[in-house]
Amino acid sequence: MSDDGLIRELPRIRKFAETNTAEDESFRQYLKTRLPLSNNELDGVVQGITDAVWEKLDCTTCGNCCRTLQIVVDQKDAARLARRFGITTQAFIERYLAVDQDGLGYFRTSPPCPFLGDDNHCAVYEDRPRACRDFPYLHERNVRSRSYTMVENCATCPIVFNVWERLKERFRPPARSSGKKHR
Ligand code: SF4
Numbered sequence: 001m002s003d004d005g006l007i008r009e010l011p012r013i014r015k016f017a018e019t020n021t022a023e024d025e026s027f028r029q030y031l032k033t034r035l036p037l038s039n040n041e042l043d044g045v046v047q048g049i050t051d052a053v054w055e056k057l058d059c060t061t062c063g064n065c066c067r068t069l070q071i072v073v074d075q076k077d078a079a080r081l082a083r084r085f086g087i088t089t090q091a092f093i094e095r096y097l098a099v100d101q102d103g104l105g106y107f108r109t110s111p112p113c114p115f116l117g118d119d120n121h122c123a124v125y126e127d128r129p130r131a132c133r134d135f136p137y138l139h140e141r142n143v144r145s146r147s148y149t150m151v152e153n154c155a156t157c158p159i160v161f162n163v164w165e166r167l168k169e170r171f172r173p174p175a176r177s178s179g180k181k182h183r
């Protein structure tokens with residue numbers, strides 16, 4: 001762990017995420033059903049922690065989402081990217097996209113994303129798909145209803161992992177009473 005308390009190394013993060021499964025699920029249930037904060041209050045806390053963590057984590061030293069996830073590309077994304085390349089939307093779709101069984105477009109050759117450079121920089125950053133802008137979704141509302149996705153993304157994204165760990169530290173539920181009286 002570094003001086004700022006964050007864990008950045010992906011192999012360590014994956015290992016923690018794998019071994020923490022029971023603890024994570026138990027905390028997720030606590031957060032969903034018993035944590036005494038409103039949805040707005042919880043969203044505010046998560047956004048505050050996210051900003052603090054994100055400030056210290058440089059995505060260009062990671063690039064793991066671009067390397068391992070399949071990115072949804074909708075019609076607007078395709079049109080924007082097509083304009084960038086000076087081709088028609090149809091030509092862009094034919095060159096880069098495939099459509100899955102739910103009708104969603106994605107980069108045909110991904111993962112990794114065809115626009116990810118060796119230096120982890122995105123070659124189409126200003127025009128990247130909305131899914132890339134929104135990932136890892138920690139600034140979206142109602143984190144309580146998205147806690148499952150959050151836990152799932154812990155193994156992929158160091159930002160999500162460290163935010164989740166800080167949330168656990170901050171709101172660790174009180175230990176359950178054994179029911180026995182102490183003399
Ligand atoms: S478009 Fe850019 S941000 Fe999105 S996955 Fe590809 S490299 Fe990453």
Ligand code: SF4
Nearest residue numbers: 059062063064065157
């Ligand atoms: S969003 Fe997460 S997974 Fe993607 S590059 Fe940044 S730290 Fe890595």
